Amino acid sequence: MPVLIIPAVNNVDDVEMTRRHGDEIHLYLKNLFNNNKLKSWHKKCLKLASLLNG
Numbered sequence: 617m618p619v620l621i622i623p624a625v626n627n628v629d630d631v632e633m634t635r636r637h638g639d640e641i642h643l644y645l646k647n648l649f650n651n652n653k654l655k656s657w658h659k660k661c662l663k664l665a666s667l668l669n670g
Contacts, residue, residue, distance in 0.1 A: 620641065648654065
């Protein structure tokens with residue numbers, strides 16, 4: 617899983633921009649994983665894995 621590296625910040629504006637950027641990434645990932653197509657694909661992968669593993 618990718619890791620977000622946040623550099624040291626020196627002022628309030630940098631802190632706020634970093635926080636907002638983190639919120640945007642969180643919302644993007646939340647929407648991505650709530651996507652029905654992804655859920656369907658994940659279920660198919662789990663079913664295939666269970667068939668392959670017996």
